[in-house]
Amino acid sequence: MALSTEELLANNRSWAASVKRKNKNFFEDLAAKQSPEYLWIGCSDSRIPPNEVTKTGPGEMFIHRNVANLIVHTDMNLMSVLQYAVEILKVKHVIICGHYGCGGVLSSMQNASHGLIDKWLRNIKDVYRLHRKELNLIDPTVRANRLVELNVIEQVYNLYKTSIIQRAWQKTPNTPELHGWIYDMHSGLLHDLQVNPKAAYAEEFDQIYRLDFPDLNTVAGTKPVEKSATSGNSVAAGTGKIRIEPLPKKK
Ligand SMILES: [Zn+2]
Numbered sequence: 001m002a003l004s005t006e007e008l009l010a011n012n013r014s015w016a017a018s019v020k021r022k023n024k025n026f027f028e029d030l031a032a033k034q035s036p037e038y039l040w041i042g043c044s045d046s047r048i049p050p051n052e053v054t055k056t057g058p059g060e061m062f063i064h065r066n067v068a069n070l071i072v073h074t075d076m077n078l079m080s081v082l083q084y085a086v087e088i089l090k091v092k093h094v095i096i097c098g099h100y101g102c103g104g105v106l107s108s109m110q111n112a113s114h115g116l117i118d119k120w121l122r123n124i125k126d127v128y129r130l131h132r133k134e135l136n137l138i139d140p141t142v143r144a145n146r147l148v149e150l151n152v153i154e155q156v157y158n159l160y161k162t163s164i165i166q167r168a169w170q171k172t173p174n175t176p177e178l179h180g181w182i183y184d185m186h187s188g189l190l191h192d193l194q195v196n197p198k199a200a201y202a203e204e205f206d207q208i209y210r211l212d213f214p215d216l217n218t219v220a221g222t223k224p225v226e227k228s229a230t231s232g233n234s235v236a237a238g239t240g241k242i243r244i245e246p247l248p249k250k251k
Contacts, residue, residue: 039089042069043097068104070158096179099183100185135150153200156195
């Protein structure tokens with residue numbers, strides 16, 4: 001039977017007391033500062049407690065969760081978490097963790113309307129559309145598992161497209177590291193999908209998603225740009241650069 005909320009509060013008191021018995025200053029030390037090395041972006045599903053499955057404790061992991069672990073670039077909640085984690089906390093790793101049997105992913109494969117959440121699940125339908133050929137060849141009973149994986153991979157790519165990660169990588173390449181993981185509820189094990197957005201996505205990314213940051217004085221992520229009085233904006237495209245000439249002055 002589910003616990004009452006009074007029992008949850010009583011559990012909390014006994015937990016705090018047991019932690020203090022082991023380390024008298026635990027809460028005071030933790031209250032002073034947090035410096036987590038990981039940002040975990042996972043599904044809201046109640047069966048995947050990030051700290052528990054990674055054996056990490058309070059203060060070790062900055063956490064954001066939403067239905068089906070999506071990176072939506074207009075989601076100010078997630079973008080604020082990401083910016084704070086990367087630029088202020090300076091996390092070393094960003095982990096996107098999906099899971100087999102994800103209700104959000106399963107719902108996205110059906111046509112039934114579930115109200116407001118349809119708009120959120122639309123993002124997974126877009127992943128399906130991108131990978132329709134591969135998915136339609138897979139046995140329907142296991143097709144959802146592959147969509148769960150493809151969804152994580154696409155969300156790592158979405159992370160890579162954000163100005164927040166692009167700025168960070170222009171300052172220090174590959175920092176923070178991006179990871180795509182899957183949690184298997186039947187075994188309790190995490191699987192690393194070894195997603196490398198740079199290798200898998202380089203050409204398309206270079207052409208359209210890459211942003212240049214004039215204040216970092218770099219273009220294309222690595223080399224400083226020589227400033228010139230006549231230079232217009234430039235857009236990196238593949239291996240070369242497309243020049244955009246300044247607009248002529250009005251007479
Ligand atoms: Zn889920």
